[in-house]
Amino acid sequence: MPKGYLAIVLHAHLPFIRHPEHEDFLEEDWLFEAITETYIPLIKVFDGLVKDGVDFRLTISISPTLMSMFMDEHLQDKYIRHINKLIELSWKEIDRTRWEPSFFKLAHMYHNGFLECRRVFVDEYKKDLNNAFKHFQDLGKIEVITCGATHGYFPLMEVERPASVRAQVKVAADLYRKVYGKTPLGMWLPECGYNPGDEEALKEEGIKYFFVDTHGILFGTPRPRFGVFSPYLCKNGVAVLGRDMETSKAVWSAVEGYPGDYNYREFYRDIGFDLDYEYVKPYINPDGVRINTGIKYYKITGAGNHKEPYNPEAARDTAAYHAGNFMFNREKQVEFLQGRMGDRAPILVSPYDAELYGHWWYEGPQWLDFLIRKIRYDQETVALATPGDYLKLYKKYQILAPAYSSWGWKGYSEVWLEGSNDWVYRHVHKMTERMVEAANTYKNANGLLRRALNQMA
Template sequence: MPEGYWCPVLHAHLPYVRHPEYPEFLEEDWFFEALTETYVPLVRVLDGLLGDGVDYRLTMTLSPPLLSMMGDALLVERYHRYLDRLVALAEKEIGRTAREDPRFHDVARFYLDELSDVRRIFRERYGSNLVQAFRNHRDAGKLEIITCGATHGFLPLMDTVPEAVRAQVRIAADHYRATLGRDPTGIWLPECGYLPGQDRFLREAGLRFSFLESHGLTDAQPRPSHGVLAPILSPEGVAFFARDMESSRQVWSAESGYPGDHDYREFYKDVGWELPVDYLGDVLPDGLRK
């Protein structure tokens, strides 16, 4: 029986948020949360694999808005402040839980260790340059970084203005070159949205492959003989891979995926909602829970 291949692809994107006119801004915190809970820990795992000599392979989107925010001096400065506040709160929680709620003392210790390590990796190991961290793994031949639409615009809705579709793709490719120093070879279409004929814009930008929802392949004409288990080649010579719905459900579904499991952490339950505002101090600089 011929062997198959599993191709893990991570899609990393956040809307662009930067508000120098305000000292604090809620949506910037969402970016900082993503750095703390996703992107820095991911780099830590990749560093560990590389250090252990594991010959791993991974494909990952870094969208133009996300790359721009990762490299923005103001947001980096604010992220340092964000991390310092969280570490200070975690240190307070060590004492509070020991005195008042020993059930959560190990949890408090975990978060102090975790936040301190994230801060160390970001500040000391990579000099606050997370883009370089991902570039290191790409340059080692382990991580393939692909691009996304310039503003994550949904391309099928732009089809009445073809130049808008072309701009989303071309600007994304140009931004990739300027930021990562190479030509991109692949693109994650925003929301996997695609209309027949839009592959010409990918080909014009030098992009050789992309990804679609499963029905993008199963409903293709002619119907592919291998279904979603092999890529297809578009009229413009772009290879399209289908998402595996079973894998997607395990990640996203609240009914059958791990986010819905009772052992999975409740994202919206934390001390920011449950402890007094005056105790939280600098973590809520405007005194408002968020």
């Protein structure tokens, strides 16, 4: 029996972008980069763990916009064209770097990686990555949860707020049921933005839990008995969990976090910017704007501009070391907490943007793979769990009213409401009023009118 639990939560979201009127559209590359650098690498980690018989439990939030893009045939076909271009470019790089051993090896690494991405995307999951995440959820390895329909920021939906938030939650839950065949257990509130009462919309859709940032729990009423190391129940029975700062800092911190290690790959040195313009022109944006290709040959090296060639073996060893360090610290953290929580095992909630893993932190999926294996085989203090798993452990949880909160700068919506953007909200609120009015006026709309209402929404 473990002394405590670690709940790793990966939040996967991208805004919905689809432009069939353009053969290439710059913002669509956000999706294609994330598929290549984050989602498929994570899927490969899960697949490797399953094949090796390693038991694990993770939580993944997939926003409805991302879920919708995964299943869009137009974007699927565009991704195949995108990955084919990268395969072609990496093959040219193998030839170009043949007299540069350090880069030649990396060119082969990228070429093989792009080929593998195409295989996984096309052959294994039939171009729809929802199939992959559903597969691992059905195997009992991950808990897929949802998010606000358009990733709208709940606390600032002030005009007709209840209707706006209900719509965000209902549309998200309906799409989840369509894709996964059941009601989502949990919801990621966009930007962890919580306003008291938001849990009512979740309750209506059968959602059992959500997350807030640390201070959303610590400043809740009454005082939380176990800090952020236990779920709490809102008055309507929906559970709320708070972020653990120690685990977050270990990965998120730009100063202390693992991703800044000098052995790891440098994100900001890409051949799309480094190489001759005419050479990379066929592989960048058609209007001539240089973009990241994903082929990067240097490691972070240090704080200055001097960069040395990337060494995948050294980076892999570093990821293994960091995974061991993270696990050791969680063991000590759980041992400390367990002695202060009576007969209740603590849960450490560790949420991260999924795109950190692989896209920003190239070695992130490797680190996660090492961590899961080490937790499974190298100790017995901490076990992986999802919030859904933990909520089954105890019959009673403290009733708590969480505090208004968000994550981000200062923790109270300042990223989303400050002097440079406050002008937009009167327009957003007016559009919300008109949308609610139109929906109430044409409740039984169908055909073209219904399509128009859906487009408005």
